[in-house]
Amino acid sequence: MRSTLPERDGTAQEPAGVELIGRSREEALLDDFLAGSATGGAALLVLGEAGVGKTALLDLAAARAAVRGFRVLRAAGVEFESEMSYTGLRRVLSPLLAGLARLSPPQEQALSVALGLTEGQPPSQLAVANATLSLLRDAPAGRPLLLIVDDLPWIDAVSATVLAFVARRLVGGRVGFLAAFRTGEGGCFEGAGLDELEVKPLDDDAAACLVAMRFPALSLRARQLVLDQAEGNPLALLELPRVLDRPQDAEVAPGTAVLPLSQRLEGMFATRVSQLPDNTRTVLLLAALEGTGDIRLLEAAAAPEGGLSSLSHAERGELVHVDMSRSRLDFRHSLVRSAVVQMASPGQQRSAHAALAEQLQDQPYRRAMHLAGATEGKDESVAGLVERAAVEMQRRGDPVGAVTALRRAAELSSHGRDESRRLAQAAYLRADVTGDLRGVPELLTDARRADAASTQSLASAVALSSHRLHIDGDVDSAHRTVVEAIDALADRGAPDQTLIEALYYLVAISSFGARDELWRPVHAAIDRLGPRVPEFLALLATTYADPVRLARPMLGRLDTAVARLTSDTDPGHIVRVAIAAGYVDRLPACRGALSRVVEHGRTGGAITAAIQALLLLGNDAFSAGEWDRAWQLCGEGLELCESHGYRLLGWPIMHQRAMIAAARGDNVEAFAVADHLDTWATPRRVGLVTAYASGIRALAALGRGQADEAFRHANAVSPAGNLASHLPYAMWAILDLVDAATLAGRHREAAAHAAAAERARLREISPRLALITIGASAIAAPDDRKRDLFEEALAVPGADRHPFEFARITLYQGEHLRRSKAVEEARGPLAAARRIFQRLGAEPWAQRAAREIRAAGRSTGIQPAERAELTEQQREIAQLAATGLTNKQIGERLFLSSRTVGTHLYQVFPKLGVTSRAELRDALAKLPSDDRDK
Missing domain, CATH: 1.10.8 (Helicase, Ruva Protein; domain 3)
Structure with a gap:
């Protein structure tokens, strides 16, 4: 919450030990914050305009915390290093690094690699954040810890993201987090839900x-x-x-x-700096550009100027403070640092960067950036070093910093071809990772200007196609651009990362186009790679591209890839494997990994991956009957799409929410979305999105009982008797089409479509598809075969984990039994279906079940006493299932087949009025005593 204080409550930049003027209320709030930090952890953000006294309040808090026995750690953002990953975090944690050994090995490795202490696989930001939190919480017991960070806007983005993550999770420990930033410049801290103290000017x-x-x-x-x-x-x-x-x-x-205040202060600092001796100004410039305040490094860099002895002039002028006990130099205010740099000539700045680079031979990452600052004009060798620094930034999970470094590398490039390539790589990172699609056209324009042939560059093609795909939905143009660029490549051995990304984009483009001719170049390019193709691409080209025809042989490899996600830290790779798992119902095993991706995006990580993860988790929640959660996840995904310009990714999310609306009877919402999708997608030939629109309309029409209309829309997804090639969404419409065709009297079409699903052997892919396939066959079968098929469908192990489809097939079974005059037997399935629909909020379907119950001659409120009694064997099976045993384990104990056990449980569920094993224990306990004691 924000504490908005009266105008008279201000502060002066006094030493921490002196009472502040006009800040009594802020002092009280800081005292409360320190008390909370000492007992249960707390975080407080201090914000206000430049010079309003935020640092003075931090000084005051530090002094009072020290009196109360806190261990106080202080750090501040450094403008020059604001684009260098994890430099801010290293400054913050430096006094605690001796405690790294107390962390778990994975956390020690993650933090050591991120801070550049060791080499290794680059960790995810989430892993680094969790390790940082553990390091702070595990600091030596006995004293509370206060972490103070000034000038947050100049903390590098990755470090800021980690600190924001930590600040939100301090409750329960004895750690306080106090940070300051200028109003409107808090980055990921703004809107983070942390307590805020807004500092106003003095009255x-x-x-x-x-x-x-x-x-x-x-x-x-x-x-x-x-x-x-x-x-x-x-x-x-x-x-x-x-x-x-x-x-x-x-x-x-x-x-x-x-002059405006900020300009007056800048000018004032410039005047004070200009009065210093030349060698003092030179040392100050080194300190301003070095950024960390490392006295030893500055002493070495300033040796030609006589070392740091001349800093006494700057200390007397209160521009800097040198603390030899900590070997640290601090500027009194960030504006001083800015003034020092701005007053220096370009030549002076280059000389200072060169002197710093000379002292950083053992830190190639920082050295490269200082060499870039020291270089005038073109220098390909430095450009190469900076490009490698950009790769390191990306490996550490800082794509924004990588974009900045690539742009600087492009400026230093000696050849137009290299300049264009680096700009195109920066454009690709913006399009694919950072969520900054709007900056892509400018980078691509600069790339073309640097090299007229840049449009033939694969990196340019990928960036351009990504922009076209997400912004305009121009499937055909994006597809053509990437295919031509791939075809222009010579086969030079193992595919590089750019080619892999190009093929992934080709998969994405083709999936939205949903036409065979778009997929043919994809399969051809992947086939040319042979065994060199990355596993996720091989999976996407089968289980995602056309699971009806290609998935079954790949399921074992997919399951292995999904199992490995538990230890995966790469958001992009997690999402790509999960996409391959989506249509073949392996998303439940991806939940943990996808949740990590979402959290990574929420804390400033890869936005594109977070959007896709939210969609996938929403799909999984919909299938699992967690519709309210699915709605919330999709809402968050849509907000990210809208704020970052990912228009195309918004369509699948809108479809998911519209399907929930259709199932719940909100036809106004459902048809509005369907019309919107159609209007956009039809002229662009985005076949998947037009299929989405038809699917929404089909489900909504079924809920309204409009069978002919439902059949027409379901048939538009994939014609009866045919499961469309390279449109896996057609599998999701099987039940709708067969149901609608049967209700409309189109029995031949219903039978043809059910037979198509059987021929495709979909039941071998997943329990959900087995439930749908066998259920569709039951709906379309002759009356003498329906009973057995319905029982077989509902007895599929795990079928009840998909409650909407399970309830629909239970409803169809009850309808068949009622029409077959087995009225008493029909009541159980109908009542069970109705209960599931009511729990889901699927009101049209609950009403359909209620009508059937009334037609069966029974009130829609079925009481437990009216349910049929369990047989002795059913009771025994139910009791064993309630303990958590699987069908196979129950069968082994009772000498029955697992299929027989499943059939009995399918009969038990409606009798007990439950829909899952989790409800069995309570239901059995509620049975009359004579039933329990049989």
């Missing part, structure tokens, strides 16, 4: 008191000038009097505005 009385106390000799006119121009900003109130040391400086009439 007139507090400002006048501060100036009078600190500058008692200042003339009245000069004092009023300071008050007028400072406008209550404490930093200006304390700094402006320092330049009014000559009488003529105060001859400006009070109330006259000269």
Whole structure:
């Protein structure tokens, strides 16, 4: 929550041990924060305009925390290193690194690699964040810990993401997190749900008191000038009097505005810096560009200037503070650092960067960035180093920093071809990972300008096609661009990362197009790679591209890949394997990994992967009957799509929510979405999206009892008797088409479509598809075969984990039994189906079941006493199932086949009024005592 304080509650930039002027309420809030941190962990963000006194409040908190026995760690953002991954986190954690050995081996490895202490597989941001949290919580017991971070906007983005993650999870420990940033510049901390203290400028009385106390000799006119121009900003109130040391400086009439405050302060700092000796300014420039305040490094870099002895002038001027006990130099305010850099000439800045690079021979990552700053004009060798630094940034999970580094590498490139390639790689990262699609066209334009042939570059083709696909939905153009670029490549051995990404995009394009001719080049290109094809691509080209015809031989490999996701830290790879698992019902095993991807995106990670993970988790929740959760997940995904421009990814998410609306009878919402999808997709020939629209309409029409309309729309997804090639969505419409055809009297079409599902051997792919396939066959079968087929469908192991389909087939069974005059027998399945529909909120389907119950001559409120009694064997099987035994284990104990056990349980469920094994124990306990004691 934000604490909005009255105007008179301000602060002055006083030393931490001195009482602050006009900040009594802020002091009370800081005291409460420290008390909470010491007992149960807490986080507080201090925000306000530049110079308003945020650092003074941090100083005060540090002093009071030390008195209370806290161990205080302090760090601040560094402008030059704001694009260098994990540098901020290393500064924050430096005093605690001796405790890395106390972490678990995976956490120690993750944090050591991220901080550049060791080499290894780059960890995910989530792994680094969890390791950081553990390191803070596991600090030596006995003293609470206070972590203070100033100038958050200049903390590198990856470190800021980790710190935001940690700050939200401190409850329960004895760690406090206190950080400051300028209003509107908090990055991932803004809107993070943390307590906030907004610091306002001082009111007139507090400002006048501060100036009078600190500058008692200042003339009245000069004092009023300071008050007028400072406008209550404490930093200006304390700094402006320092330049009014000559009488003529105060001859400006009070109330006259000269410059905006920020520009006045910048100019004031520049004046103070310009008065320093040249060698002092040189050392200050080194410190400003080095960023970490490492005294030893600065001493070595400044050796030609006489070392750090000249810093005494800057200390007397209160520009910097040198703490030899910590071997650290700190600038008094970030504006000082900015002024130092801005006052230096380009040549001076290059010389300082070169001196720093010379001292960083053992840190190639930082050295490359300083070499880039030291280089004027083109230098391919430095460009190559910076490009490798960009690769390292990407490996560490900092694609935003990688984009910046690639752009700098492009500027340094000696050849147009290399410049274009690096710009195209930056464009690709923006399109695929960072969520910044709007910046892609500019980068591609610059790439083409650098090299007229850049449109033939594979990296350019991938970036361009990604932009077209996500923004415009231009499937055919995007497909043609990538295919031509791939075909232009010579086969040079193992595929590089750009080719792999190009093939992945080709899969994505072709899946949305949902036409055979789009997939043929995909299969041809992957076939050319042979055994060199990455596993996720081989899976996507089969289980995702056309599971009806290609999935079964790949299921074992897919299951292995899914099992490995438990230890996978790469969000992109997790999502790609999960996409391959989606249509063949392996998503439940992907839930944990996909949840990590979503959390990674929520904390500033890979946005594209997070959107896809939210969709996949939504699909899984829909199948599992967790419709409210599916709705929420899809809503979050849509917000990300809208805020980052991923229009195409929004269509599958809109479809998922519209299917929930259709199943629940919200036809206005369902048809509005279907019309929207159709209007956009039809002229663009985006076949998957038009299929989505038809699927929504088919389900909504079935809920309304409009069989002919439902059949027409389901038939548009895939014609009766045919499961469309390279449109796996056709499998999701099987039950709708067979149900609609039967209700419409189109028995031949129903039978043909059920037979097509059987020929495709879909029942061998997953329990859900077995339930649907056998259930469809039961609906379309002659009356003398229906009973056995319905029983077989509902006895499929795990069928009840898909409650909507399970309830529909249970309903169809009850309808068949009622029409076959087995009225008493029909009541159980009909009542069970109705209960599931009611739990899901599928009101049209619950009403359909209720009508059937009434037609069976029974009230729709079926009481437990009215249920048929269990046989002795059914009771025994139910009791064993309630203990958690599988069908196979029960069968082994009772000398029955697992299929027979499943059939009995299918009969038990409606009798007990339950829909899953989890409900068996309670249902058995509620039976009359004579039934339990049989």
